[in-house]
Amino acid sequence: MSRSRTNLGTGELLVELRRDLSVPLHQQLESGIRDRIRQGLLRAGAVMPATRALATDLGLSRGVVVEAYQQLVAEGYLVSRTGGYTQVAPAAAGIQVEQKSAAATGEPPRIDFKYSKPDVSQFPRAAWLRSIRKVLNETPNRSLAYLDGRGTAELREALADYLNRVRGTSARPENMLICNGFAQGSRLLLQVLAAAGYRRLAVEDPSDNEVRDVATKAGLETVGVPVLETGLEVEALERSGADVVLVTAAHQFPTGAVASARTRAGLVAWATKHDVLVIEDDYDAEYRYDREPIGAIQGLAPESVVYAGTASKTLAPGLRLGWLILPSRLVEPMSTAKVLDDRGSPVFDQLTFADFVARGEFDRHLRRMRPRYRRLRDTLVGRLTERVPDLVPIGVSAGLHVMTWLPPDLTEAAVTNAALERGLGVYGLAPYWVEKAGPEGLVFGYGNLTEPAIVEGIDLLADALGSLRRQ
Numbered sequence: 001m002s003r004s005r006t007n008l009g010t011g012e013l014l015v016e017l018r019r020d021l022s023v024p025l026h027q028q029l030e031s032g033i034r035d036r037i038r039q040g041l042l043r044a045g046a047v048m049p050a051t052r053a054l055a056t057d058l059g060l061s062r063g064v065v066v067e068a069y070q071q072l073v074a075e076g077y078l079v080s081r082t083g084g085y086t087q088v089a090p091a092a093a094g095i096q097v098e099q100k101s102a103a104a105t106g107e108p109p110r111i112d113f114k115y116s117k118p119d120v121s122q123f124p125r126a127a128w129l130r131s132i133r134k135v136l137n138e139t140p141n142r143s144l145a146y147l148d149g150r151g152t153a154e155l156r157e158a159l160a161d162y163l164n165r166v167r168g169t170s171a172r173p174e175n176m177l178i179c180n181g182f183a184q185g186s187r188l189l190l191q192v193l194a195a196a197g198y199r200r201l202a203v204e205d206p207s208d209n210e211v212r213d214v215a216t217k218a219g220l221e222t223v224g225v226p227v228l229e230t231g232l233e234v235e236a237l238e239r240s241g242a243d244v245v246l247v248t249a250a251h252q253f254p255t256g257a258v259a260s261a262r263t264r265a266g267l268v269a270w271a272t273k274h275d276v277l278v279i280e281d282d283y284d285a286e287y288r289y290d291r292e293p294i295g296a297i298q299g300l301a302p303e304s305v306v307y308a309g310t311a312s313k314t315l316a317p318g319l320r321l322g323w324l325i326l327p328s329r330l331v332e333p334m335s336t337a338k339v340l341d342d343r344g345s346p347v348f349d350q351l352t353f354a355d356f357v358a359r360g361e362f363d364r365h366l367r368r369m370r371p372r373y374r375r376l377r378d379t380l381v382g383r384l385t386e387r388v389p390d391l392v393p394i395g396v397s398a399g400l401h402v403m404t405w406l407p408p409d410l411t412e413a414a415v416t417n418a419a420l421e422r423g424l425g426v427y428g429l430a431p432y433w434v435e436k437a438g439p440e441g442l443v444f445g446y447g448n449l450t451e452p453a454i455v456e457g458i459d460l461l462a463d464a465l466g467s468l469r470r471q
Contacts, residue, residue: 017029043088113426122372159171159357169325175325180345185322186308201222203246207432223242224434228257231264237267306324315365377446384458403442429442
């Protein structure tokens, strides 16, 4: 791609010159430009102002600017190009990277196993564009006015049909609410529950820590309940004194446990017996590889369960599209809370997604992505088995991540630091424990990686572990 030469060619350059010093002006100019390149403020390839324009801007003779440029060209900081313009030399990029590394500025890892990153490069742009065009051509003017706090009827109807068919929910469009992702939906829900008198939120231990922070701000106490291989321990939930529980039953984060039929029935029994509430975060249930689909708990007890879904893992986080299926008693307060918060999610986004779902494009996209993610999962599990066999993956049957426990001779801090030194991002369980620190382990997200990157990443991890053990 050609680079524009007009961005600085006749523009300005901020360099401080002191005419009361004995240092020659050309040397001050050289030093000022050199320092800005070293600091990364003038990046490699940036076009410098023309000598005549810069001389005029700084009140210098053109010869002073020419002399400064020539010296910096000789030192390798600048390069003269055919056509009479000057750029920051490509070699200067190495200087900048070295400075950043030495300053430990937190450059992202070259290969990153961070969770919650789907492959957004596979977003179905052509199908989405067809829906956008249809919506722009056919949406009546009245739909552009302020919305019902629950969101457009078209999207609520399309999602209710889809979720009832695919996830086994018992959704009615009038009981659904469209929100800006799970983040907004959970925040509004916890605020509404706190205002209604709920006091204690039980969460899976371990679990994502973001919701706990939101609960605290809403005025709710949080308590951790252990996660077993069969899902959340219902007996411990009974002892917790909680009046609302948040679960990721279809594929627990981060352990990957799937709630058994007994656990699911136990959650429903707990909610109906005590007249309390289950929040079911169904964040990545569409991606399953080695097991039959598990229906949503909401379908078993619609008036005792809030179902939360999102397009963040299935399409793209940047869409900020999420949805809640609410018990009847929460529809009005949640609708009011949504209106007060932002007056409603953007109408064109909702209508586009509604058409996308109704035309079957959502189903087609998921059918295309499942084998792609499965290949990535298989590559990760296979390479772990081959190179680091004492890291045994669990929770591999669904979703976009796997977890491994660490052997006793390794710690999360040592492993993650050693990996980062090699340009590899791996992440421990420490942030996810609720009541107290539990066994140490690693979480591997693989959704946005390629198969070669996964292979190289696990090879780097094996090298890091070998180095730690030799020490």
